[in-house]
Amino acid sequence: MIITRRATVQGLGLGALLPLMPRLALGQPANLVSRPIPSSGELMPVVGLGTWITFNVGDDPVLKDECAAVLAAFFESGGRMVDSSPMYGSSQPTIGYGLRKLRYPERLFSAEKVWISDPTRGTAQIEASRAYWGVETFDLMQVHNLVSWEEHLPALFEMKASGQIRYVGITTSEGRRHREIERVMASEPIDFVQITYNILDREVEERILPLAKEKGIGVIVNRPFRQKRLIRQFEDEPLPAWLDETGALSWAQFLLKFIISHPAVTCAIPATTRVDHVRENLEAATGILPDERSRRRMVDYVEAL
Amino acid sequence: MSDWITYRLVDFLMFSPRVYYRLVERYNHDVWPLQIIFIAGGLFVLMLAVRRKNRAIAFPALAIAWAFCAWQFLWMRYAVINWPVSYAAAAFLLQAGLIVVSIRPAGAPPPAVRLYGGIGLMLLGLIAYPLLAPFAGRSIASAESFGLMPDPTATTTLGAVLALSPKPPWLLLPIPLLWCAVSGLTLWALQDPGAWVPFASIVATLALVLLSRR
Ligand SMILES: NC(=O)c1ccc[n+]([C@@H]2O[C@H](COP(=O)([O-])OP(=O)(O)OC[C@H]3O[C@@H](n4cnc5c(N)ncnc54)[C@H](OP(=O)(O)O)[C@@H]3O)[C@@H](O)[C@H]2O)c1
Numbered sequence: 001m002i003i004t005r006r007a008t009v010q011g012l013g014l015g016a017l018l019p020l021m022p023r024l025a026l027g028q029p030a031n032l033v034s035r036p037i038p039s040s041g042e043l044m045p046v047v048g049l050g051t052w053i054t055f056n057v058g059d060d061p062v063l064k065d066e067c068a069a070v071l072a073a074f075f076e077s078g079g080r081m082v083d084s085s086p087m088y089g090s091s092q093p094t095i096g097y098g099l100r101k102l103r104y105p106e107r108l109f110s111a112e113k114v115w116i117s118d119p120t121r122g123t124a125q126i127e128a129s130r131a132y133w134g135v136e137t138f139d140l141m142q143v144h145n146l147v148s149w150e151e152h153l154p155a156l157f158e159m160k161a162s163g164q165i166r167y168v169g170i171t172t173s174e175g176r177r178h179r180e181i182e183r184v185m186a187s188e189p190i191d192f193v194q195i196t197y198n199i200l201d202r203e204v205e206e207r208i209l210p211l212a213k214e215k216g217i218g219v220i221v222n223r224p225f226r227q228k229r230l231i232r233q234f235e236d237e238p239l240p241a242w243l244d245e246t247g248a249l250s251w252a253q254f255l256l257k258f259i260i261s262h263p264a265v266t267c268a269i270p271a272t273t274r275v276d277h278v279r280e281n282l283e284a285a286t287g288i289l290p291d292e293r294s295r296r297r298m299v300d301y302v303e304a305l
Numbered sequence: 306m307s308d309w310i311t312y313r314l315v316d317f318l319m320f321s322p323r324v325y326y327r328l329v330e331r332y333n334h335d336v337w338p339l340q341i342i343f344i345a346g347g348l349f350v351l352m353l354a355v356r357r358k359n360r361a362i363a364f365p366a367l368a369i370a371w372a373f374c375a376w377q378f379l380w381m382r383y384a385v386i387n388w389p390v391s392y393a394a395a396a397f398l399l400q401a402g403l404i405v406v407s408i409r410p411a412g413a414p415p416p417a418v419r420l421y422g423g424i425g426l427m428l429l430g431l432i433a434y435p436l437l438a439p440f441a442g443r444s445i446a447s448a449e450s451f452g453l454m455p456d457p458t459a460t461t462t463l464g465a466v467l468a469l470s471p472k473p474p475w476l477l478l479p480i481p482l483l484w485c486a487v488s489g490l491t492l493w494a495l496q497d498p499g500a501w502v503p504f505a506s507i508v509a510t511l512a513l514v515l516l517s518r519r
Contacts, residue, residue, distance in 0.1 A: 053320060089387060177308060
């Protein structure tokens, strides 16, 4: 039982003290650049939405509504992929709250993870996640951070075969265990790989992105802003005079356009708590994308800052 | 082949400062005025230590504080946004149990340095802690008080058991000390200006134990 304000005051018979308590500071989407998921051809807008930290708001009604507003703006702007994990605290129920409020937008592409070392408990965990989201099935189920992947993957392929999920993937972040990721990509029929890629963390350009292209594996990019550190690092610096050739209007878009212009990338999933930011991020998937020459200029420019 | 060394402290932080302090504000709001009742109980324990008598009745008051904090804050609220805290909730309940089994009829008083140092720690936990919020640039609605929030509960208890026990209370020190370390690191990752306070409690406790060794 959680003790509520009402229960406390009534239990103590102290209604008169209540006022002494300090009060609580209390359409039609634009055409987004989309890429086909290599294993199916299904089109995916190149900017999605992450939920690590940003959607972990517990049962705070104000913050839950703020997250629901972010989701609403995301779908209104044409977004599809929403990524979460059982590791992210209360993010899953927050997504479920927002989706219920929005009556489950049709364009939702649900990307979840299984994250449990005991492989016999994978199915139960996926079922718990499904109940939190309130969806009938997940579109994509990924093995989070390669945890017990040898055991989880066969189970996920079976779920895919029986129509309980549509795609299977694996994830890592910040450059961890890339050799192992490559082995999985080379030997398992996965649909997606999720890795970290941004203008300063480009190691995946060498082997993982080319391998994904070769094997027909979709690429989801996490930590596009290094969890906001890139924005903080650059926000006081001037944007380049040749910004036009990138198609970006802000630093956030500059950083996102760099990622999504890589031809192997299917979708980048920046997380945010703010409606204006989610709109700005999805706007990065409109207009022009930098070409190879501009991409090199972008790297040179930020490295010289 | 461990990639643990590639993680930084902030990588373990799974919620934002805003979410955490709003959680504390809402909790304070829900349980008001228990803050006053718990602090009054804590001051009663302090008085028993000063008067050096009837120390046995101080222990149930401390046990209730640990159990309440474990149940209402750690388990029902904080663990919702920070799942590793469910283990801390179990540790807090264990500490409540350890306090109960440690109840002894009054024996010889502790050495003076431990008595007065312990009383100082209790004053930090009972009086200074609730006032820290405004100094850390937060609203008083997110004030942390003994019995409700883990940090002042741990600090007050460290002070109380040092001031009340004739011998160093070895059994009752590990859980509060460990909590202070976890909390200090969490606050540090949250870039909270009050992050040094739990570390100060650890240093003070260890110093008092060492200084009072005869
Ligand atoms: N191993 C894994 O599977 C793994 C690991 C890491 C991440 N991920 C996934 O990838 C997602 C993204 O990574 P991340 O959340 O770590 O970091 P991120 O997306 O690089 O950064 C998120 C931060 O960027 C800020 N931001 C977003 N849009 C902005 C804008 N337009 N202007 C200014 N600031 C902006 C947000 O702050 P505001 O709230 O102020 O906008 C937020 O604090 C995660 O949420 C998660 O879903 C998966």
